[in-house]
Every structure is written in C-alpha cells, then in structure tokens.
Amino acid sequence: MTLELQEVAVAPKGARPLFPPITLTVRPGEVATVMGPSGIGKSTLLDAVGGHLAHGFTLSGSIRLDGRDLSPLPPEARRIGLMFQDAVLFPHLSVGDNLAFGLARSARGRAARRAAVETALDRAGLADLYDRDPATLSGGQRSRAALMRTLLAEPRALLLDEPFSKLDTTLRDDLRAFTFAHIRDRGIPALMVTHDPADAEAAGGTVIELTECTPQGSRTGCPHHMRRRNPDPA
Amino acid sequence: MLVTVAFGLVLPIAAGLWQTGRAGVGVLPAIGATELSLVPLRDLIALPGFSTALRLTLVTGLGATALSILLAVGVCAAMHGRMSARASGRLLTPFLAAPHAAMAIGLAFLLSPSGWIARALAPLAGWDRPPMLATVNDPGGVALILGLTVKEVPFLLLVILSALSQIPVREHLAAGRSLGYGRGLVWIKVIMPQVWPLIRLPVMVVLAYSLSVVDMALILGPSNPPTLAVLLLRLFTAPDIGLMLPASAGALVQALLVAAAFAVLSLLERAGRVLGRWWVRRGGRGLSAEPGLWMATVLSALLFAAGALAMLSLLIWSFAWRWPWPGFLPDSWSLRAWSTPGSGWAAALGNTLILAVATTALSLALAIAWLEGEDRARRGRAGWAEALIYLPLLVPQIGFLFGLNVLFLRLGLTGGYTAVIWAQALFVFPYVMIALSDPWRALDPRLVRAAGSLGAGPWRRLFTVKLPVLLTPILTAAAIGVAVSVAQYLPTLFMGAGRIATLTTEAVTLSSSSDRRVTGVYATLQAGLPIAAYGAAFLIPALLHRNRRSLQAGGAA
The missing domain is CATH 1.10.3720.10 (MetI-like)
Structure with a gap:
C-alpha cells in the first residue's frame, strides 16, 4: 500500500493556499513527517487526507491510496486511521469497548471479537483493563489503547497528529518505538505532523519542512518554503 | 431539514399575525365582517380603561425588565468568582423550572393581606384581622412587577453566567483594578460592554414576555382595568363575538408596543455606546459602585427568599385543613385536597x-x-x-x-x-x-x-x-x-x-x-x-x- 500526494494544497475560501503544493510518496511501512510552526496548516493537511476538511476549504491536487483517488470518499470509507496528541478515547465507553468500536466488522461472533480485543489489549500492556474507565488510564496507557483501537480497524494508512507531544521524555521514546514498530509490521504508509525534530529523526522517512513566509522568503517562493530531507532513503 | 423547521416556525406565526392583522382592520369573514375599516381600533380606544391598561402594560413590562437586568448584573458583579458555576446552577434551577403561574400563585399566597407575611407581622402590628391593603392585584401593578422579577432575574443570571464563561473575566478584572478602577467600575466599563452583545437576544425575550404576559398578570396584576394582554384575552373570550375585532386591533397594538420597545432598546444601546466611550475616555476612577452592587445582591436575595417561600406556601396550603388568621401554620392538616x-x-x-x-x-x-x-x-x-x-x-x-x-x-x-x-x-x-x-x-x-x-x-x-x-x-x-x-x-x-x-x-x-x-x-x-x-x-x-x-x-x- 502506498500513499501518494500529488501537488496537494489547501486554501481557505477566497484566500491563498496555506502551503505550497506538496508532492510526496509514502511507501508501505514508511513514516513520512511534515514539520513546521503551528498555524501553518499541518493539521489541515491531515484533515484533507483523512476527509475531515471543514466547509469552506478547497483542496487541490490529488491524494491516492494504492492508486485509488480518495477525494470522492467520505472519511469512514477511506480506511485511514487517525492518532491525536491526546488519545481521544470515547469517554462513554470502557477501554475494551473503545477497541471493540474500532475492531473491523470482518471479525465475527461475540467470542471472536472479544478475543481479538483482549489480544490487542495484551499486546499493548493493557491486559485486564477491558472494563476500565478510559479517564482513569495514564497518558501512556491511553495512547497505546488509542493506537490499538486504530489498528483493529485494519487501516490502510495512518495519520499521526503530534501523537507524542503530550508525553514525558522516557514515555515518548517507548511509545514512538511501539507505534513505528506496529506501522512497519503492518506495512502501511503513515503521515505524521510534529514540532519535535526527534520524532522525525526516529521516523526515518521523508521529511517535509514547512516554514513561515517572511518578507525575504518571497524570493524563495512565498507563501511557504519547503525543504525535503532523505528524499530517497533507498 | 432547515426548511421544514423554518416553515413549521415561521408559517404559523406569519399566518397568525396576518389573520389577526386582518381582523384588526375589520376583516373577519367568519363572523361576517368584511369591511376594511379603522372602526375596530376606534372601538378599542373607546373601551373604558384602555389608556390605563396601556400605561400599566408599559410600567409593569418595562419596569420588570429594567429591574431584572439591574439586579442580575449587580449580583453577577458582586458574586462572580465567589460561587462555583455548579453551585449557582443548582440554586437557580428550581426558580427556572417553576412555571410563571405556579410562582405567581405562591407569591399571592405569600403577599396577600391574609398571606404568610401579614401573618408573621400580625402579632407585632396588633392586627386582629387581615389588613385592608391591596398587596396583590394592586392597581399600580407592583405585585406583577415583583412576580415577573422573581422569574426573570434567575433567567438573566443564567444567561449572563453563560456569557461570562466566554470572556476572560478574571484577567480583565485584574487588569482594570491594577489601573486603579474599582471592582464595580470595571464591571460597568469593561465587562458589561463585552457581555451585552451575547445577552441582547435573551433580554429582548424578557422584554417581549414582560410586555405581553397573560397568566402572571391574571393572578398578580391589577384586575380593573388590567394590563393590555389580559384586557385582550377578556375581549377574545367574551360572549359577544363582535368584540373579536377590537381585540384583534388590540393585538396589533400589543405587537407594535413590543416592536417600539425593541426600537427604544436599540436606541438606548446606541446612546450607551456613545456616552460610554466618552465616559471611558475621561478615565474617571472616583465613583464607587460597590454599594450599588451590594444593594442589588441583597434585593436579589430577598427576591429569591420570596420565591422559595412562595413555592413552600403552595405545598403547605395543599396539605392544610383548618388555618385561621393569624396562625403562622395550619391548625390541622389534611390529605383531603389530594x-x-x-x-x-x-x-x-x-x-x-x-x-x-x-x-x-x-x-x-x-x-x-x-x-x-x-x-x-x-x-x-x-x-x-x-x-x-x-x-x-x-x-x-x-x-x-x-x-x-x-x-x-x-x-x-x-x-x-x-x-x-x-x-x-x-x-x-x-x-x-x-x-x-x-x-x-x-x-x-x-x-x-x-x-x-x-x-x-x-x-x-x-x-x-x-x-x-x-x-x-x-x-x-x-x-x-x-x-x-x-x-x-x-x-x-x-x-x-x-x-x-x-x-x-x-x-x-x-x-x-x-x-x-x-x-x-x-x-x-x-x-x-x-x-x-x-x-x-x-x-x-x-x-x-x-x-x-x-x-x-x-x-x-
């Protein structure tokens, strides 16, 4: 599975695009990173890929997953997982039921579904926490539960919106390794936006850096400058 | 969807106003009136007590609204930050929940010459029978203003509190006070101008309601002549169906009255903006608004107490059997009414x-x-x-x-x-x-x-x-x-x-x-x-x- 962005730009109604067109190919198991200061439209880019763009934004360019154009699909049909900085577990469901919400319909039967959720909890170090209130989990536990919920839906790509920024340093390293290992395991492309250069370093994939437009910047291509590292790690 | 709701809301109101308006100028085919004329309006004006009804409506409606706003703003300024949102919400709920009519009946039980307050005062004042005072249904409409205020202050408090949650009140208060302005002045000069746009519509609702209330005015308001809305209800339900025409003309007058009140409100807002700017630029810090805030709080506390006692008196009367003057509680209780x-x-x-x-x-x-x-x-x-x-x-x-x-x-x-x-x-x-x-x-x-x-x-x-x-x-x-x-x-x-x-x-x-x-x-x-x-x-x-x-x-x- 490959995620391809071709000349993708997002513009608020009647305004200039938030960033210059982005062209990017994310291969299976790769984590590509988009960096840049807040307010530059990083999250909006993820909204565009996930299909959550608010009314009034126009998307140009094409986004393809495995060669298939995503633009006509509603978010629920794109099968693109989403990870936020603070987990966003459903507050009215227990930890296990959060995972069960995500678990793909292909797992059939009560017992089989329960077992799939228990296995996932186990792998995330959350065994025996099926009935817990998500609000009582620690930050790291919550993030792992959210990742498991996302993976159980069998996504074909993953979007990570500053997924580690709220965790303290030691936890951050653990969770990064945990998340990236799962992405490699599954062989799905992932697109991450972050402030933290260490995130990009650990991800090891293509990095796109969006920088604020400055008066001098206009010479190098306003409104934003784009820099690419590791253009072809192969 | 939106269109359906719009039609469900707008259509009946527009159609209703149109029908009333037609009848107001003499066209109501159902009773054989088809001639376009100003006779209904003239008949209405000629009715005994019409001008008094008009005056009463304005005095009670505008009075209750103005009083409620002043009290609610004063209480917010004095109490904000001293009470948690949850506690104040819980305190306001019963007053918001109780229907106007129930509150009015309870207040009548409380305030009437044979009511609780008079009974409490009887031993002190030496009254051996209920005093001959018109404390309810008074011709000036004071009881009605009081009743409306008891219901409107909690509503406005709720509205202002929710508006305040959208404003960084603490920071602005600290900034203002560090510049030498007293607490009350910061509220008037800094906070309220930000709150007003957020509460304008609810205030208009209170204004329209107070000018046209029927049930509360029937129970607490003056009876002869009553307020315009009650007068119109009497005309509409009179056995003489011919009176429906002046009644409709009156309904138009009522609608115009509310529209005029909105216009005055908008003029006041504009004047307030100009005067306020002039006042702010002068930078005066001398005036202390504290006494006003505390007076508003004390008055509101009295109102809340009256409302609570009113609701309690409903319950007590429903279980009372023999309750002679001037006993503070019934002599004997009974479940008979229930x-x-x-x-x-x-x-x-x-x-x-x-x-x-x-x-x-x-x-x-x-x-x-x-x-x-x-x-x-x-x-x-x-x-x-x-x-x-x-x-x-x-x-x-x-x-x-x-x-x-x-x-x-x-x-x-x-x-x-x-x-x-x-x-x-x-x-x-x-x-x-x-x-x-x-x-x-x-x-x-x-x-x-x-x-x-x-x-x-x-x-x-x-x-x-x-x-x-x-x-x-x-x-x-x-x-x-x-x-x-x-x-x-x-x-x-x-x-x-x-x-x-x-x-x-x-x-x-x-x-x-x-x-x-x-x-x-x-x-x-x-x-x-x-x-x-x-x-x-x-x-x-x-x-x-x-x-x-x-x-x-x-x-x-």
Whole structure:
C-alpha cells in the first residue's frame, strides 16, 4: 500500500493556499513527517487526507491510496486511521469497548471479537483493563489503547497528529518505538505532523519542512518554503 | 431539514399575525365582517380603561425588565468568582423550572393581606384581622412587577453566567483594578460592554414576555382595568363575538408596543455606546459602585427568599385543613385536597404529561436533526437562522395565537391534541434548541473524526458517539422543554378551545377562587413536574456514567 500526494494544497475560501503544493510518496511501512510552526496548516493537511476538511476549504491536487483517488470518499470509507496528541478515547465507553468500536466488522461472533480485543489489549500492556474507565488510564496507557483501537480497524494508512507531544521524555521514546514498530509490521504508509525534530529523526522517512513566509522568503517562493530531507532513503 | 423547521416556525406565526392583522382592520369573514375599516381600533380606544391598561402594560413590562437586568448584573458583579458555576446552577434551577403561574400563585399566597407575611407581622402590628391593603392585584401593578422579577432575574443570571464563561473575566478584572478602577467600575466599563452583545437576544425575550404576559398578570396584576394582554384575552373570550375585532386591533397594538420597545432598546444601546466611550475616555476612577452592587445582591436575595417561600406556601396550603388568621401554620392538616384525584387534578396531570412528553420529544428530535444537519454540511449557523429560532419568543403570543386559532378553526384542527402540541412546540423548540446548541458545538470534534477514521458512518457516529457523550445536555434540554411545555397557558387555552384542561389552565382558573387548598394542589403539581424533570436530568446521567469520570458533572468531557 502506498500513499501518494500529488501537488496537494489547501486554501481557505477566497484566500491563498496555506502551503505550497506538496508532492510526496509514502511507501508501505514508511513514516513520512511534515514539520513546521503551528498555524501553518499541518493539521489541515491531515484533515484533507483523512476527509475531515471543514466547509469552506478547497483542496487541490490529488491524494491516492494504492492508486485509488480518495477525494470522492467520505472519511469512514477511506480506511485511514487517525492518532491525536491526546488519545481521544470515547469517554462513554470502557477501554475494551473503545477497541471493540474500532475492531473491523470482518471479525465475527461475540467470542471472536472479544478475543481479538483482549489480544490487542495484551499486546499493548493493557491486559485486564477491558472494563476500565478510559479517564482513569495514564497518558501512556491511553495512547497505546488509542493506537490499538486504530489498528483493529485494519487501516490502510495512518495519520499521526503530534501523537507524542503530550508525553514525558522516557514515555515518548517507548511509545514512538511501539507505534513505528506496529506501522512497519503492518506495512502501511503513515503521515505524521510534529514540532519535535526527534520524532522525525526516529521516523526515518521523508521529511517535509514547512516554514513561515517572511518578507525575504518571497524570493524563495512565498507563501511557504519547503525543504525535503532523505528524499530517497533507498 | 432547515426548511421544514423554518416553515413549521415561521408559517404559523406569519399566518397568525396576518389573520389577526386582518381582523384588526375589520376583516373577519367568519363572523361576517368584511369591511376594511379603522372602526375596530376606534372601538378599542373607546373601551373604558384602555389608556390605563396601556400605561400599566408599559410600567409593569418595562419596569420588570429594567429591574431584572439591574439586579442580575449587580449580583453577577458582586458574586462572580465567589460561587462555583455548579453551585449557582443548582440554586437557580428550581426558580427556572417553576412555571410563571405556579410562582405567581405562591407569591399571592405569600403577599396577600391574609398571606404568610401579614401573618408573621400580625402579632407585632396588633392586627386582629387581615389588613385592608391591596398587596396583590394592586392597581399600580407592583405585585406583577415583583412576580415577573422573581422569574426573570434567575433567567438573566443564567444567561449572563453563560456569557461570562466566554470572556476572560478574571484577567480583565485584574487588569482594570491594577489601573486603579474599582471592582464595580470595571464591571460597568469593561465587562458589561463585552457581555451585552451575547445577552441582547435573551433580554429582548424578557422584554417581549414582560410586555405581553397573560397568566402572571391574571393572578398578580391589577384586575380593573388590567394590563393590555389580559384586557385582550377578556375581549377574545367574551360572549359577544363582535368584540373579536377590537381585540384583534388590540393585538396589533400589543405587537407594535413590543416592536417600539425593541426600537427604544436599540436606541438606548446606541446612546450607551456613545456616552460610554466618552465616559471611558475621561478615565474617571472616583465613583464607587460597590454599594450599588451590594444593594442589588441583597434585593436579589430577598427576591429569591420570596420565591422559595412562595413555592413552600403552595405545598403547605395543599396539605392544610383548618388555618385561621393569624396562625403562622395550619391548625390541622389534611390529605383531603389530594385524596380526590377524580375531582379533576388527575385528568389535568394526565393531559399535562401527554403534552409535555409529546412536545418535548418532537422539539428534541427537530433540534438534534437540525444540529446534526449543520454538522454534516460542515458549516456553522447563519445569523438569520439564529434569529429564526428566537422569533416565536419575540412576537407577543396573543398577537398571532388568535389568528392562528382562526386558521386552525377553518382547517378543523382546533380543540385536539395535535393543535395544542404544535402551538406549544412553537415555544418549546426554541428553548430546547438554545439549550442544546452550545454543548453540541462544544463536543470535541476529534471524537467524531476518530469514529469516522475507524470506519463508522454518519449514523453510527450520531447514535454511538455523539448522543451518548451528549446525554447530559440532551436531558437538560429535555427538562427545559418539559418546564416550558408545562408552563404554557395561552397556546393551550386558545388551541385547545378550552377543552384540554392542563394543570396550568386549571391553576390559573382556580387562582381567583377561594379554596386555596385545591389551588395549592394544582400549583404544587405544576411546579413539581418540571422540578422532577430537572431531577431526572441530573440523576440519569449520574447513574449511567457513574464509572465514567470525564462525563460526570464538572469533568472535562
């Protein structure tokens, strides 16, 4: 599975695009990173890929997953997982039921579904926490539960919106390794936006850096400058 | 969806106003009047007591509104930051829940010459019989102003508190005070100008309501001549159907009165802006507003005490048997007034419940459909749509209900539950919609996105994520809906053609009778029903979400 962005730009109604067109190919198991200061439209880019763009934004360019154009699909049909900085577990469901919400319909039967959720909890170090209130989990536990919920839906790509920024340093390293290992395991492309250069370093994939437009910047291509590292790690 | 609601709201009001307006200028074919003329208006003006009624309406309506705003603002300025939002919410709830009519009856029990206050004073003043004072139904309308204020101050407090939560009050207060301005002055010069745009519409609702209130004016207001709205009700329900024409002309006058009051409000706002700017630029810091704030707080506390005693007196009267003057409590108690449900209160309770459940369910379903429609279109609400929601609360009820009744009569709808449910929903829907809109929009959008990215379609997102997470505000909106439905007097009376007796219509009718025990039963039930609804709205989520910390009251949902 490959995620391809071709000349993708997002513009608020009647305004200039938030960033210059982005062209990017994310291969299976790769984590590509988009960096840049807040307010530059990083999250909006993820909204565009996930299909959550608010009314009034126009998307140009094409986004393809495995060669298939995503633009006509509603978010629920794109099968693109989403990870936020603070987990966003459903507050009215227990930890296990959060995972069960995500678990793909292909797992059939009560017992089989329960077992799939228990296995996932186990792998995330959350065994025996099926009935817990998500609000009582620690930050790291919550993030792992959210990742498991996302993976159980069998996504074909993953979007990570500053997924580690709220965790303290030691936890951050653990969770990064945990998340990236799962992405490699599954062989799905992932697109991450972050402030933290260490995130990009650990991800090891293509990095796109969006920088604020400055008066001098206009010479190098306003409104934003784009820099690419590791253009072809192969 | 939006179009349906728009038609459901606007069409009946427009059609009702049109019919009333036609009758006001002499065209009401149903009674054989087809000639366009100003005779109805002239007849109206010639009615004995018309000019007094007009004056009373202005004095009570404008007086109650102005007093309520001053008190509510004063209390907010004095108490803000000293009381948690939850505590103040809990304190306000019973006053918001109690219908106007029940509160008015309780206040009448409290204030009348043979009421609780007079009984408490009797030993001191040496009264051996109830004093000959017109403390209720006084010709000046003081009791009516008091009654309206008891109900409007809590409403405005709630509205101002929710507006304040959108403003960095603490920071602005600190900034202002560090520049040498007193607390009260910062409130007037800095905070209120920010609050006003957020509470303008609710203040207009209070203004329109106070100028056209019927049930409270029947119970507490002057009786001869009464306020304009009561005078019109008498004309509309008079045996002489010819009086419907001047009554319709009066309904037009009523509508114009409210429109004029809105115009004055807008002029005052503009003048206030100019004067305020001049005042702010002068930079005066000398004036201390503290005494005013404390006076407002003390007066409001007295009002709240009166309201609480009024509701208590309803309950006590319903269980009283022998209660001679000047005893402070009844000599003997009895369940007799309660023990004969067949005498009418059971049927009235049943009707009230049916109407409350039906109108609330209908309004809630429409509100959720509207909000979900906005979400799916991924856009906010247009200004005109917001105004549309408020429309039924800004037009005087009597102005369009009569015309709507004429229309329903012609369609053969009057007198049935459908007509009453529709008419009540006109007023229930706006409140439900207003109560639900903010919490709905405050829902973390990432929850819905997470559900979507997990493959949940729009319906599954609505039923398994949004509605359960929003259970508390949905039930609160439902409780408000029940309270509004139970309180409806005029729509029930007009659209039910007097055939559908509810607790409110019966309580208002009984309020002029001499048997306070029976009146007490009806008014207690009338106040108890909404309070029970609020209680359920509090208990059900607490029970269902007892193991969900972030959904409990005070949690960050």
